[in-house]
Amino acid sequence: MRFTQLLIPTSKEAPSDAVLASHIYLMRAGYIQSVGSGLYNFLPLGKRVLDNVRRVAKEELDRAGCQEVDLSFVTPVSLWKESGRFEKYGKELLRFKDRKNNDFVLGPTHEEMMVNMVSQTVRSYKQLPINLYQIKTKFRDEIRPRFGLMRGREFLMKDGYSFASSEDGMKADFDLMEKTYSRIFKRLGLNYRIVEADSGAIGGSASKEFMVIADSGEDTIVICDNCEYAANIEAAKRAMVACDADEPEISISSKFQTIDIKSIDDLSAFFHVDPYYLIKTVAKKALYDGGESKIVLFALRGSDELEETKACNSIDANELVDINEEELRIAGLVAGYMGPSNLSEEIIVVYDEGLRDGRSLICGANEENYHFVGYDLRGVEVTYKDLVAVQSGDGCPKCNGKLKHTKGIEVGHIFQLGTKYSSALKAEFLDENGKSKPFMMGTYGIGISRLLAAIIEQNHDDRGCIWTKESSPFAVHIIISNIKKEEELEAGEELYSDLRSRGIEVLLDDRKERFGFKIKDFELIGVPLAVVVGKNLTDGKMEIITRDGLDKVEIKSSDVLDEILRRLS
RNA sequence: CGGAGUGUAGCGCAGUCUGGUAGCGCACCUGGUUUGGGACCAGGGGGUCGAAGGUUCGAGUCCUUUCACUCCGACCA
Numbered sequence: 001m002r003f004t005q006l007l008i009p010t011s012k013e014a015p016s017d018a019v020l021a022s023h024i025y026l027m028r029a030g031y032i033q034s035v036g037s038g039l040y041n042f043l044p045l046g047k048r049v050l051d052n053v054r055r056v057a058k059e060e061l062d063r064a065g066c067q068e069v070d071l072s073f074v075t076p077v078s079l080w081k082e083s084g085r086f087e088k089y090g091k092e093l094l095r096f097k098d099r100k101n102n103d104f105v106l107g108p109t110h111e112e113m114m115v116n117m118v119s120q121t122v123r124s125y126k127q128l129p130i131n132l133y134q135i136k137t138k139f140r141d142e143i144r145p146r147f148g149l150m151r152g153r154e155f156l157m158k159d160g161y162s163f164a165s166s167e168d169g170m171k172a173d174f175d176l177m178e179k180t181y182s183r184i185f186k187r188l189g190l191n192y193r194i195v196e197a198d199s200g201a202i203g204g205s206a207s208k209e210f211m212v213i214a215d216s217g218e219d220t221i222v223i224c225d226n227c228e229y230a231a232n233i234e235a236a237k238r239a240m241v242a243c244d245a246d247e248p249e250i251s252i253s254s255k256f257q258t259i260d261i262k263s264i265d266d267l268s269a270f271f272h273v274d275p276y277y278l279i280k281t282v283a284k285k286a287l288y289d290g291g292e293s294k295i296v297l298f299a300l301r302g303s304d305e306l307e308e309t310k311a312c313n314s315i316d317a318n319e320l321v322d323i324n325e326e327e328l329r330i331a332g333l334v335a336g337y338m339g340p341s342n343l344s345e346e347i348i349v350v351y352d353e354g355l356r357d358g359r360s361l362i363c364g365a366n367e368e369n370y371h372f373v374g375y376d377l378r379g380v381e382v383t384y385k386d387l388v389a390v391q392s393g394d395g396c397p398k399c400n401g402k403l404k405h406t407k408g409i410e411v412g413h414i415f416q417l418g419t420k421y422s423s424a425l426k427a428e429f430l431d432e433n434g435k436s437k438p439f440m441m442g443t444y445g446i447g448i449s450r451l452l453a454a455i456i457e458q459n460h461d462d463r464g465c466i467w468t469k470e471s472s473p474f475a476v477h478i479i480i481s482n483i484k485k486e487e488e489l490e491a492g493e494e495l496y497s498d499l500r501s502r503g504i505e506v507l508l509d510d511r512k513e514r515f516g517f518k519i520k521d522f523e524l525i526g527v528p529l530a531v532v533v534g535k536n537l538t539d540g541k542m543e544i545i546t547r548d549g550l551d552k553v554e555i556k557s558s559d560v561l562d563e564i565l566r567r568l569s
Numbered sequence: 570c571g572g573a574g575u576g577u578a579g580c581g582c583a584g585u586c587u588g589g590u591a592g593c594g595c596a597c598c599u600g601g602u603u604u605g606g607g608a609c610c611a612g613g614g615g616g617u618c619g620a621a622g623g624u625u626c627g628a629g630u631c632c633u634u635u636c637a638c639u640c641c642g643a644c645c646a
Contacts, residue, residue: 012595012607013581017639037638143570146639262646282646308643321570322643335646364646482604516606523606534605543605 001474003509007044009033010521020216022456023148025465029524031452031473038145038153045525046452048473050156053451054135056187056470057158064180066131066160071113073137077103079112083424087289088318092140106139111421111443114161118439119427125165128429128439129173133160135448149453150409151218156449162442165431167418170440174206174416177444181210181412188451189468191458193408195221198234198309199415207415210446211408214457221408222390226401234309237386238403239395241354243303245274250360253374260369262336264302267371271362278302279355279363279375281338283328286317286348295323295331299340299363300352300387307389314350314385332366339364339372340382351377352387409454410447417441456526459548465526466548474507475568477527481515481534491542491557492533498561504568523547529567531560 007030014024015034026032031046042050058068077095080086086093094106107113114132122130135158145153162173178194185192190212197209209232211221222236223229231237248271261270268275282298298311312320328335332344340349340363355361361375394403422428422438431437447454452471459466467473476499480492489510496508507527509518515534522530522545532543541554544563555563 009579009596010607011580016581264645280646328646333646338646484604514604514606514608516604516608518607519605520607532605536605 001505001507003507003511006507008521008525009043010524018148020147020150020453020457021460022150022216022453025456025460025524025526026148026452029465029521029526031465032149038142038151040149040152040154040449045473049452049467049471050449052471052473053188053448053455054156054158057135057184057446057448060180060184060187061133061158061160064131064176066133066180068134069117069132070134070136071107071110071117073107074104075107075110075113077105079116079425080105083112083115083421084289085112090318092142094139094141107136108138108140109157109443109445110134110136110159111161111417112425114159115421115425115427115439115441118161118163119422119425122163122429122439125429125431129162129164129169131160131162131173131177133158133444147216147218147453149449150457152449155447158446158448160444162444163422163439164442165429165437165440167440170416170418170442173442174414177414177442178208181414181444181446184446185210185212185411187470188455189459189470190411190451190455192411193221193223193230195223195408196231196235197413198232198313205416205418207413209408209410210412210414212411212454212458213406214409214454215407216457217407217409219408219410220405222403223406224396224399224401224403227396227399229396229398229401229403231390233389233405234307236390236403237397238388238390239397239400241276241301241303241394243274243276245276247360248273248277248362250374253372253376255365255367255370256362256373257369258337258371261371267362268302271373273362275302277361279340279361280304280306281340281364282306282311283323283331283333283338284308284311284320285323285327286312286315287319287321288317294348295327295333295346296320296348296350297338297340297343298350298352298387299355301354301358304352304354305389305391306387310385310387310389311350314383314387315348334364334366334368337364337366337368337370339366339375341372341375342366349382350387351382351384353384354388356384409450409457411451411454412444412446414444415442417443460526463520463550464524467526467528469528472526472528474505474527475529476504476564477507477509477522477525477530479509479515479518479522479530479532479534481518481532483510483512488533488537491537495531495533495542495560499564502565504564523550529564531564 009030011028014028018024033041035041138157139154142153145151164170192210192212195209195211197207199207220233222231264275267278279299280302284296286294286296357378359376362373363375365372392405396403419438428436428438455471456465480488483489499506528547530545540557542557542560543552543554545552
């Protein structure tokens with residue numbers, strides 16, 4: 001393509017709200033344009049990259065035997081009510097009515113639609129397994145869209161769904177998708193890691209996320225420095241923690257006056273006891289379907305932190321929200337002096353596994369200025385769940401390595417769903433014995449538009465984008481230094497048509513601009529390879545620039561074509 | 570949802586306190602000079618000052634309402 005014919009509005013200035021490199025450069029280099037909160041237009045360059053990422057995904061999925069379909073974007077609300085997700089998904093669902101006053105949502109994901117489609121067309125186990133996918137715009141009304149393409153409201157996603165007749169079949173599908181996804185992200189040139197994950201609003205049993213490692217990532221992931229263990233903090237486990245500090249010597253269990261001693265630190269200092277022996281009690285309001293809510297106390301060791309997603313899952317709630325002072329008071333709770341015992345019946349208490357059979361503990365007495373000393377959990381019937389946020393330095397649950405935190409961008413997520421949706425939506429097939437059974441499903445997503453951001457987060461410098469080979473909008477960027485010089489123009493044009501005739505995607509900068517202007521645009525746009533046709537043409541040479549590292553070499557003009565072909569192969 | 574802030578040319582901003590002809594930089598158009606690191610000179614186009622209502626002789630500026638966008642937070646107990 002010729003620069004003079006392409007819409008590439010590059011600019012020196014970035015929008016003031018852009019903080020991430022990917023956001024800044026994709027805007028500045030004219031890939032995308034903002035149209036509203038979390039909404040973007042893809043300009044020609046952006047569309048080319050999007051198509052490339054989509055193509056890589058499609059090729060690998062088709063290779064793995066998946067079939068592409070395209071389901072209606074507007075989906076009837078009835079399906080969402082049937083699956084129970086209408087409430088669970090909450091405000092992220094964009095709802096609206098048509099002229100006949102029927103309710104619809106814009107699809108944020110398509111489990112319901114796909115199950116519905118398959119249940120109408122697949123009747124027999126002989127038709128299984130089957131794996132269907134689509135690459136389609138999705139809409140989620142995010143609480144707070146930000147970071148450009150990273151967290152938009154409208155975005156392009158590949159969503160796939162597998163249907164099997166047995167659990168083994170489902171697991172085989174899942175494993176195949178894990179391999180396929182690995183191939184896709186590898187081809188896109190990404191440094192990624194597969195981590196164990198929470199299933200979130202999708203539901204289901206096992207799930208894994210594909211995380212692109214980047215400091216700007218929104219997710220915290222926990223990785224082992226010794227083995228392959230890696231998990232999202234929302235699902236990360238750790239080896240049991242022992243405490244080096246001595247257990248406090250407590251002769252009798254009793255209330256103890258602790259005026260103005262409210263925090264774990266204060267308590268620890270006041271009693272000269274390691275926080276390990278203190279109970280931290282976190283109060284939350286849990287929201288359920290139908291507007292129901294319950295007060296829940298999560299008890300964990302003072303040395304640990306609560307992981308909210310785990311906490312939410314532990315009580316099967318839709319969401320956890322903070323409790324305001326009024327609600328605390330009504331529940332008979334005192335901030336700073338909360339404890340898991342002596343509570344009204346309506347309050348649910350969940351203990352962290354780390355407290356199992358704990359003794360000689362200190363906790364709030366649920367009374368202003370008093371703590372309870374010598375709390376003993378041995379032989380007491382309580383609910384234990386894994387609630388803690390794994391911290392850097394904790395032991396790996398798989399080996400004796402140490403865990404550490406790092407940041408990642410979630411670009412893929414694969415789930416084993418089992419029969420969650422097929423049961424709810426009564427999607428069944430007849431097995432070998434003529435018996436009706438719900439499909440064993442898996443669901444698999446890739447954030448196609450988010451990948452553009454992820455690729456740039458991982459591949460950029462202070463001058464602009466550096467695309468990877470398969471994602472780049474063009475393979476080669478030819479810069480004609482001064483189009484007024486006939487020989488430069490001719491040589492540039494000739495190289496351009498030679499490359500094009502070999503099927504190579506070339507961007508030719510034929511604008512009537514100065515050299516500096518053009519080279520800055522090349523650096524901003526980030527095509528991996530550039531050829532400068534300029535002043536050293538008089539010595540019969542051209543310059544090849546590698547965008548990553550900006551290495552330059554002069555090559556005899558007659559050898560340039562071969563050199564480029566060699567590098568691209 | 571809670572808190573803070575911003576809406577003025579395509580983009581980035583000043584002007585608002587103290588009411589009196591709508592400004593700057595970049596970008597854009599014309600002509601000329603320049604041509605290897607975002608050039609220079611001259612000329613030019615472009616605005617319901619987010620919207621609605623009010624106060625006033627007069628409102629970008631003051632008052633009321635509203636909409637949109639952005640940022641921070643959603644922790645501890």
